[in-house]
Amino acid sequence: MPSFNNGIFSNILTSVDAISANDIWAVGYSMEQNAPASQTRTLTVHWDGSSWSVVPSGFFNQLTSVSAVSSNDVWAVGSNGLYHIVVHWDGSSWSEALIPEPANNEIHLTSIDAISANDVWAVGYYESLTVGGTVPLMLHWDGTQWSMIERDWGTAPDFLYAVAGVSATDVWAGGYNYTESAFFVRYSDPCARTSP
Numbered sequence: 001m002p003s004f005n006n007g008i009f010s011n012i013l014t015s016v017d018a019i020s021a022n023d024i025w026a027v028g029y030s031m032e033q034n035a036p037a038s039q040t041r042t043l044t045v046h047w048d049g050s051s052w053s054v055v056p057s058g059f060f061n062q063l064t065s066v067s068a069v070s071s072n073d074v075w076a077v078g079s080n081g082l083y084h085i086v087v088h089w090d091g092s093s094w095s096e097a098l099i100p101e102p103a104n105n106e107i108h109l110t111s112i113d114a115i116s117a118n119d120v121w122a123v124g125y126y127e128s129l130t131v132g133g134t135v136p137l138m139l140h141w142d143g144t145q146w147s148m149i150e151r152d153w154g155t156a157p158d159f160l161y162a163v164a165g166v167s168a169t170d171v172w173a174g175g176y177n178y179t180e181s182a183f184f185v186r187y188s189d190p191c192a193r194t195s196p
Contacts, residue, residue, distance in 0.1 A: 004054055010032070013043070022050075025047075025074055025089075041059065044063070058094070059087065061080050063077065065077050065112045072091025072092075075087070100146060108126065108137075109137070110125070111161060111162045113164050117143055122141075160175040173186075
Protein backbone atom coordinates (compact mmCIF):
# COMPACT_ATOMS: atom_id res chain seq x y z
CA MET A 1 0.00 0.00 0.00
CA PRO A 2 1.25 3.54 -0.63
CA SER A 3 2.59 5.03 2.59
CA PHE A 4 2.93 8.59 3.84
CA ASN A 5 5.78 11.01 4.42
CA ASN A 6 6.12 12.64 7.82
CA GLY A 7 9.26 14.64 7.20
CA ILE A 8 12.55 13.93 8.98
CA PHE A 9 11.02 11.78 11.72
CA SER A 10 11.17 8.03 12.22
CA ASN A 11 7.55 6.88 11.99
CA ILE A 12 6.32 3.87 13.97
CA LEU A 13 2.76 2.54 13.66
CA THR A 14 1.37 0.43 16.50
CA SER A 15 -2.37 0.00 15.81
CA VAL A 16 -5.00 0.27 13.07
CA ASP A 17 -8.81 0.21 12.95
CA ALA A 18 -11.08 0.23 9.91
CA ILE A 19 -14.51 1.88 9.86
CA SER A 20 -15.02 1.23 6.15
CA ALA A 21 -12.95 0.66 3.00
CA ASN A 22 -12.33 4.40 2.70
CA ASP A 23 -12.16 5.34 6.38
CA ILE A 24 -9.23 3.74 8.24
CA TRP A 25 -7.14 5.10 11.11
CA ALA A 26 -3.64 4.10 12.16
CA VAL A 27 -1.72 5.46 15.14
CA GLY A 28 1.76 5.32 16.61
CA TYR A 29 4.49 7.88 17.09
CA SER A 30 7.22 9.87 15.38
CA MET A 31 10.65 10.68 16.71
CA GLU A 32 13.83 12.31 15.57
CA GLN A 33 16.88 10.08 15.54
CA ASN A 34 18.43 9.70 19.03
CA ALA A 35 15.68 11.78 20.63
CA PRO A 36 14.59 10.81 24.19
CA ALA A 37 11.22 9.11 24.68
CA SER A 38 9.80 12.29 26.23
CA GLN A 39 10.16 14.02 22.86
CA THR A 40 8.28 11.49 20.76
CA ARG A 41 5.15 12.85 19.10
CA THR A 42 1.82 11.16 18.59
CA LEU A 43 1.26 10.03 15.02
CA THR A 44 -2.25 9.71 13.60
CA VAL A 45 -2.80 8.86 9.93
CA HIS A 46 -5.97 8.36 7.91
CA TRP A 47 -6.78 6.31 4.79
CA ASP A 48 -9.49 7.83 2.57
CA GLY A 49 -9.70 4.99 0.09
CA SER A 50 -6.86 6.14 -2.14
CA SER A 51 -4.05 7.50 0.07
CA TRP A 52 -2.75 7.87 3.61
CA SER A 53 -2.43 11.34 5.10
CA VAL A 54 -1.06 12.54 8.41
CA VAL A 55 -3.75 14.14 10.59
CA PRO A 56 -1.96 16.44 13.05
CA SER A 57 -2.53 15.50 16.67
CA GLY A 58 0.22 17.58 18.25
CA PHE A 59 0.93 15.73 21.51
CA PHE A 60 4.31 14.69 22.90
CA ASN A 61 3.65 11.01 23.57
CA GLN A 62 3.36 7.57 21.95
CA LEU A 63 0.04 6.05 20.88
CA THR A 64 -0.31 2.28 21.26
CA SER A 65 -3.91 1.57 20.27
CA VAL A 66 -6.80 3.05 18.26
CA SER A 67 -10.49 2.15 18.02
CA ALA A 68 -13.23 3.88 16.04
CA VAL A 69 -17.00 4.00 16.43
CA SER A 70 -17.56 6.24 13.40
CA SER A 71 -15.86 8.88 11.25
CA ASN A 72 -16.32 11.48 13.98
CA ASP A 73 -15.79 9.25 17.01
CA VAL A 74 -12.29 7.76 17.23
CA TRP A 75 -10.30 7.01 20.41
CA ALA A 76 -6.59 6.32 20.93
CA VAL A 77 -4.44 5.65 23.99
CA GLY A 78 -0.77 5.36 24.80
CA SER A 79 2.17 6.29 26.96
CA ASN A 80 5.85 7.01 26.56
CA GLY A 81 7.10 5.62 29.85
CA LEU A 82 6.68 8.95 31.59
CA TYR A 83 3.16 10.10 30.80
CA HIS A 84 -0.03 8.45 29.57
CA ILE A 85 -2.51 9.88 27.10
CA VAL A 86 -6.09 9.37 25.92
CA VAL A 87 -7.13 11.29 22.80
CA HIS A 88 -10.41 11.61 20.90
CA TRP A 89 -11.18 12.56 17.27
CA ASP A 90 -14.51 14.38 16.86
CA GLY A 91 -14.43 14.62 13.07
CA SER A 92 -12.39 17.80 12.91
CA SER A 93 -9.58 17.63 15.51
CA TRP A 94 -7.91 15.53 18.19
CA SER A 95 -8.31 16.51 21.84
CA GLU A 96 -6.92 15.03 25.05
CA ALA A 97 -9.36 13.40 27.47
CA LEU A 98 -8.91 13.27 31.24
CA ILE A 99 -9.05 9.92 33.02
CA PRO A 100 -9.11 9.01 36.71
CA GLU A 101 -5.57 8.43 37.93
CA PRO A 102 -4.53 6.15 40.76
CA ALA A 103 -2.36 8.01 43.26
CA ASN A 104 0.73 6.11 42.22
CA ASN A 105 3.63 6.27 39.83
CA GLU A 106 3.73 5.66 36.08
CA ILE A 107 0.53 4.80 34.23
CA HIS A 108 0.74 2.83 30.96
CA LEU A 109 -2.25 2.55 28.61
CA THR A 110 -1.89 -0.29 26.12
CA SER A 111 -5.22 -1.01 24.40
CA ILE A 112 -8.64 0.51 23.69
CA ASP A 113 -11.88 -0.82 22.24
CA ALA A 114 -14.81 1.44 21.31
CA ILE A 115 -18.06 -0.53 21.19
CA SER A 116 -20.33 2.51 20.83
CA ALA A 117 -20.34 6.25 21.51
CA ASN A 118 -21.12 5.62 25.17
CA ASP A 119 -19.25 2.36 25.68
CA VAL A 120 -15.47 2.51 25.33
CA TRP A 121 -12.94 0.38 27.25
CA ALA A 122 -9.24 0.98 27.83
CA VAL A 123 -6.69 -1.14 29.68
CA GLY A 124 -3.10 -0.98 30.83
CA TYR A 125 -1.26 -1.03 34.13
CA TYR A 126 0.35 1.26 36.68
CA GLU A 127 3.13 1.15 39.22
CA SER A 128 1.48 0.83 42.62
CA LEU A 129 3.29 2.17 45.65
CA THR A 130 0.84 0.26 47.86
CA VAL A 131 1.39 -3.14 46.22
CA GLY A 132 5.03 -2.50 45.42
CA GLY A 133 4.63 -3.56 41.80
CA THR A 134 2.44 -3.23 38.74
CA VAL A 135 -1.35 -3.38 38.97
CA PRO A 136 -3.78 -3.79 36.03
CA LEU A 137 -5.82 -0.75 35.04
CA MET A 138 -9.26 -0.99 33.41
CA LEU A 139 -11.18 2.14 32.39
CA HIS A 140 -14.66 2.72 30.94
CA TRP A 141 -16.15 5.65 29.00
CA ASP A 142 -19.93 5.99 29.41
CA GLY A 143 -20.41 8.84 26.93
CA THR A 144 -19.80 11.52 29.55
CA GLN A 145 -16.77 10.55 31.61
CA TRP A 146 -14.07 7.94 32.15
CA SER A 147 -14.26 5.82 35.30
CA MET A 148 -11.95 3.20 36.76
CA ILE A 149 -13.25 -0.34 37.17
CA GLU A 150 -12.51 -1.65 40.66
CA ARG A 151 -11.37 -5.21 41.15
CA ASP A 152 -9.16 -7.11 43.57
CA TRP A 153 -6.18 -7.91 41.36
CA GLY A 154 -4.20 -9.65 44.10
CA THR A 155 -0.57 -8.96 44.89
CA ALA A 156 1.35 -10.37 41.91
CA PRO A 157 2.63 -7.87 39.34
CA ASP A 158 0.04 -7.88 36.57
CA PHE A 159 -0.09 -6.23 33.16
CA LEU A 160 -3.11 -5.83 30.84
CA TYR A 161 -2.21 -5.50 27.17
CA ALA A 162 -5.39 -6.11 25.15
CA VAL A 163 -9.13 -5.47 25.45
CA ALA A 164 -12.14 -6.42 23.30
CA GLY A 165 -15.80 -5.88 24.07
CA VAL A 166 -18.89 -7.61 22.77
CA SER A 167 -21.24 -5.39 24.77
CA ALA A 168 -21.27 -3.20 27.87
CA THR A 169 -21.56 -6.32 30.03
CA ASP A 170 -19.28 -8.67 28.09
CA VAL A 171 -15.73 -7.36 27.89
CA TRP A 172 -12.51 -9.39 27.77
CA ALA A 173 -8.98 -8.29 28.62
CA GLY A 174 -5.73 -10.23 28.38
CA GLY A 175 -2.32 -9.84 29.91
CA TYR A 176 0.30 -11.60 31.97
CA ASN A 177 1.90 -11.74 35.37
CA TYR A 178 5.21 -13.03 36.69
CA THR A 179 3.77 -15.98 38.62
CA GLU A 180 1.10 -17.47 36.36
CA SER A 181 2.09 -16.26 32.89
CA ALA A 182 -0.83 -15.28 30.58
CA PHE A 183 -4.27 -14.61 31.98
CA PHE A 184 -7.70 -13.31 30.92
CA VAL A 185 -10.26 -11.30 32.84
CA ARG A 186 -13.90 -10.92 31.87
CA TYR A 187 -16.18 -8.07 32.85
CA SER A 188 -19.67 -9.54 32.77
CA ASP A 189 -21.55 -7.98 35.68
CA PRO A 190 -22.04 -4.41 36.84
CA CYS A 191 -19.43 -3.67 39.48
CA ALA A 192 -18.39 -0.74 41.62
CA ARG A 193 -16.67 2.12 39.86
CA THR A 194 -14.66 4.90 41.40
CA SER A 195 -15.31 8.54 40.58
CA PRO A 196 -12.86 10.20 38.21
